[in-house]
Amino acid sequence: MTYEEAKTLLETNGQGHVLRFWDALDAAARAALLAQIETLDFASIARMQGLLKDAGKPAAAAGAFEPAPVAVPEGETQAAYRAKGEELLRAGKVAALLVAGGQGSRLGYDGPKGAYPIGPISDRPLFWFHARKLLGLKRTYGAPVPFYVMTSETNDAATRAVFEANDYFGLDRADVFFFVQGMWPALTPEGKIILDKPGHIFMSPDGHGGVLAALERSGALADMARRGVEQVFFFQVDNPLVDIADAAFVGFNAAHGADMSLKVCKKRDAHEGMGVVVVRDGRYAMVEYSELSDEQMERTNPDGSLWLAYGSPAIHVFSLAFLRAEADRPMPLHLAHKKIAMVDDAGQTVKPDKPNGYKFEKFIFDVIPNAKTLLTLAFDRTQEFSPVKNAEGNDSPATAKRDLQAKWRGWFAQAGVSLPEGMPLEVDPAFALDAAQLKAKGLLIG
Ligand code: UTP
Secondary structure (H helix, E strand, O other), rough: OOOHHHHHHHOOOHHHHHOOOOOOOOOHHHHHHHHHHOOOOOOHHHHHHHHOOOOOOOOOOOOOOOOOOOOOOOOHHHHHHHHHHHHHHHOOOOOEEOOOOOOOOOOOOOHHHOOEEEEOOOOEEHHHHHHHHHHHHHHHHHOOOOEEEOOOOHHHHHHHHHHHOOHHOOHHHHHHHEEEEEEEOOEEOOOOOOOEEOOOOOOOEEEHHHHHHHHHHHOOHHHHHOOOEEEEEEEEEOOOOOOOOHHHHHHHHHHOOOEEEEEEEEEEOOOOEEEEEEEEEOEEEEEEEEHHHHHHHOOOOOOOOOOOEEEEEEOOOEEEEHHHHHHHOOOOEEEEEEOOOOOOOOOOOOOOOOOOOEEEEEOOHHHHHHOEEEEEEEHHHHHHOOOOOOOOOOOHHHHHHHHHHHHHHHHHHHOOOOOOOOOOOOOOOOOOOOOOHHHHHOOOOO
């Protein structure tokens, strides 16, 4: 793109200010700025500007809805789902999809969140636990579960470096596919693109919902199809307890021929900040925490249980066919008011002390209403969900390490080994993926 082309494009879209420091830029900075301008998607920017009209207003109420029915399979039904999932795993028809492009701002860790040391004894990173589960699955079922890892421009190189430094955690490199999500500019309340340096547009990742377009653009969907993948297990980087490609869950989705299934778990309390799966106007939808009134959150059933008892920890299975159908469909945008470093008229970068602009994101759960068949499955959160979101308190490294060790301690107990209370503990998922595998090792600890 030439300067003249960029100028015309920007001015036509009311963004001529992006070039206002042009004369002061050197050749490299000019080329980099033109390259950035070329990536701008003005149709999406126009949609973002449309959203700014409602910015600052409280989230719209979610309206009338009912909580979605939740399946709690047990006994033979559960065993049948597991058998179905195991059959798919043995046939190599299951893929793992990890979204790891986020910025982890609440944790405040300098690096990709997946590199955060979570091993209670070893300090091994979150990525280690995810990858070693995939290795455990390959050993168990004799076929690889290909691993699709979404990064963002900010953490792509660092993420690949962690995999390299650890020799891909024992996985075959051919079974790991990195792809980068899209980036979007942020806007001022007046709808203007924000420059964070004189020759640089501030850009941020387009949200975990950006995964659909990124899967398509990168060729990952085609790669899945080439491998004969039918079911795609979706998870987030911050949950070291996640039961990746859980056979019963994958089998549950496949047995029903569903487009998508969501795991849901009992909320800690009425106000826990989780989205809830609902049925609204005859369609499934996710209602975000911010859209719920106190009355809706606190409402109880006649037996005293919470009306909205279950929340979504973002553990899903998609059919590949559904992901392919959704990849080209425009998704809704969500905006967040943030503090964004911005250049002043003198070209100096100024860090604001209060929110001054809007970032935009797509959310994966916005595909839910498009699913023809969708199911939710209850699971025990003590065994599968303890995310690392915050530096301290709830959902922090300390709680995740505590919950990991409690889970492993339970496995040892089931294997007939009782460990002293408080003894630090760590299990390599490639050694044992669950209590049964641990027991089969015939451990003796005295
Ligand atoms: P969160 O919403 O918890 O965000 O992401 P985050 O970026 O990890 O942390 P905060 O909010 O800045 O503290 C949930 C999952 O979605 C991924 C994250 O990497 C995490 O696995 N994600 C989020 C993306 O892959 N891309 C995004 O643009 C946003």
